[in-house]
Amino acid sequence: MSTSVHVADLAAHVGEEVTLHGWLQGRRSSGKLHFLQLRDGTGVVQCVVFKGNVTPEVFAEADHLPQETSLAVRGVVKRDERSRLGHELDVRAVEVVARPTREYPLGHKDHGVAFLMEQRHLWLRSQRQVAILRVRATVVRAIREFFDGRGFTLVDAPILTPAACEGTSTLFEVPYFDLGKAFLTQSGQLYMEAAAMALGKVYCLGPTFRAERSKTRRHLTEFWMVEPEVAFLDLAGDMELMESFVSHVVQAALRAHEAELRDVLERDVEKLRQVRPPFPRITYDEAVEVIRRAGHPMTWGDDIGGDEETIVASAYDRPVMVHRYPAAMKAFYFKRDPADPRLALGCDVLAPEGYGEIIGGGQREDDLATLEAALAEHRLPREAFEWYLDLRRYGTVPHAGFGMGVERCVAWICGLHHVRETIPFPRMTERITP
Numbered sequence: 213m214s215t216s217v218h219v220a221d222l223a224a225h226v227g228e229e230v231t232l233h234g235w236l237q238g239r240r241s242s243g244k245l246h247f248l249q250l251r252d253g254t255g256v257v258q259c260v261v262f263k264g265n266v267t268p269e270v271f272a273e274a275d276h277l278p279q280e281t282s283l284a285v286r287g288v289v290k291r292d293e294r295s296r297l298g299h300e301l302d303v304r305a306v307e308v309v310a311r312p313t314r315e316y317p318l319g320h321k322d323h324g325v326a327f328l329m330e331q332r333h334l335w336l337r338s339q340r341q342v343a344i345l346r347v348r349a350t351v352v353r354a355i356r357e358f359f360d361g362r363g364f365t366l367v368d369a370p371i372l373t374p375a376a377c378e379g380t381s382t383l384f385e386v387p388y389f390d391l392g393k394a395f396l397t398q399s400g401q402l403y404m405e406a407a408a409m410a411l412g413k414v415y416c417l418g419p420t421f422r423a424e425r426s427k428t429r430r431h432l433t434e435f436w437m438v439e440p441e442v443a444f445l446d447l448a449g450d451m452e453l454m455e456s457f458v459s460h461v462v463q464a465a466l467r468a469h470e471a472e473l474r475d476v477l478e479r480d481v482e483k484l485r486q487v488r489p490p491f492p493r494i495t496y497d498e499a500v501e502v503i504r505r506a507g508h509p510m511t512w513g514d515d516i517g518g519d520e521e522t523i524v525a526s527a528y529d530r531p532v533m534v535h536r537y538p539a540a541m542k543a544f545y546f547k548r549d550p551a552d553p554r555l556a557l558g559c560d561v562l563a564p565e566g567y568g569e570i571i572g573g574g575q576r577e578d579d580l581a582t583l584e585a586a587l588a589e590h591r592l593p594r595e596a597f598e599w600y601l602d603l604r605r606y607g608t609v610p611h612a613g614f615g616m617g618v619e620r621c622v623a624w625i626c627g628l629h630h631v632r633e634t635i636p637f638p639r640m641t642e643r644i645t646p
């Protein structure tokens with residue numbers, strides 16, 4: 213009996229006979245030797261089948277196994293300095309767990325994105341997708357680590373909600389028994405504000421939904437967002453929290469995955485190393501100037517869209533924080549700037565290299581009367597927000613927070629063209645399967 217091990221642990225078993233369990237990723241042959249590439253989720257290893265070391269049946273079969281055959285392979289671990297894998301397996305026995313019943317649709321040909329998305333359940337097995345999912349898992353771990361280590365309490369926000377948080381145009385409706393309809397959450401923020409008045413520093417991390425018609429490389433209809441909220445925090449403090457948070461997440465991903473980012477995803481990792489505080493800070497007014505100087509027409513009060521974000525961000529080697537937007541284009545809950553009431557005390561963090569907005573947030577309106585007026589201005593149903601107004605009735609305090617989309621952050625860290633590869637099973641305007 214040999215020990216069962218994983219590819220990632222082979223270094224500890226050099227010279228020993230072990231058994232690996234996995235899938236056949238590819239193979240080639242030189243007559244007397246067959247080379248099987250075995251993938252087990254922790255890595256890929258070359259298994260060398262030498263005619264003299266196995267039975268004639270095994271040797272003959274090893275040359276005909278189709279891609280994605282599941283296998284148990286027994287052999288002796290050898291160090292292999294030449295290969296990037298570091299080790300290989302000198303095979304003694306190959307046991308087929310299951311042969312594919314059809315030819316694998318994702319062979320070694322190049323496939324179009326539409327086809328790959330259709331085959332997402334199989335596409336996940338590729339080395340590139342495995343690398344991305346690993347980075348995503350590390351990003352989520354780093355997010356939790358950052359807040360858990362700074363006295364924040366994790367508070368889960370509901371998914372089914374009675375009202376809009378981020379504008380009524382992107383709501384998904386769900387029939388809800390005798391109560392009529394409910395909506396899938398666009399953001400946990402309002403609930404985090406309630407929790408911050410109980411616990412001081414809180415965050416939620418979960419799926420959020422936007423019925424986005426926009427078909428861009430930055431939009432999903434279902435995405436994961438982390439949302440911290442802090443009592444007795446103003447916009448300046450919020451922006452400091454944003455920059456140390458983003459830097460922590462990026463550096464954690466770089467530490468854990470430098471080789472995969474560079475070798476598998478072909479990411480320029482030097483660009484990530486520069487992501488450290490302080491981030492540059494510019495006002496919306498200054499951003500408008502930069503955009504106009506770049507020859508792009510823009511009027512004060514317009515939203516900074518994808519192209520404009522790229523213009524602003526390309527002036528810096530790290531994320532840039534744009535603050536104090538026109539209040540009219542922002543959600544109802546932003547606090548007005550006392551120095552200029554046309555402005556909202558909000559801040560977006562724009563990632564470099566064309567990745568655009570990864571964070572949106574700011575200081576919340578803490579005055580009851582002003583908030584009531586804002587609800588009316590935005591034509592939001594007053595009854596649905598009575599509980600939220602209570603937070604201003606019973607010991608209101610200055611408070612602030614933000615939301616970061618996990619997928620946009622992972623797309624930037626991995627250097628991907630589109631957010632669709634950063635989530636295991638993407639949901640977009642025209643895609644709900646697999």
Ligand code: 4AD
Nearest residue numbers: 399401431432435439570571572573614615617620
């Ligand atoms: O700027 P947004 O809409 O802000 C909020 O939802 C606030 N309530 C957050 C808060 O202050 N607690 O969204 C925040 C972030 C964006 O910066 C972006 O990273 C991501 O969520 N995001 C999306 N990601 C993918 N697909 C979409 N359709 C997204 N919409 C927003």
Ligand code: MG
Nearest residue numbers: 560569571572
């Ligand atoms: Mg935003």
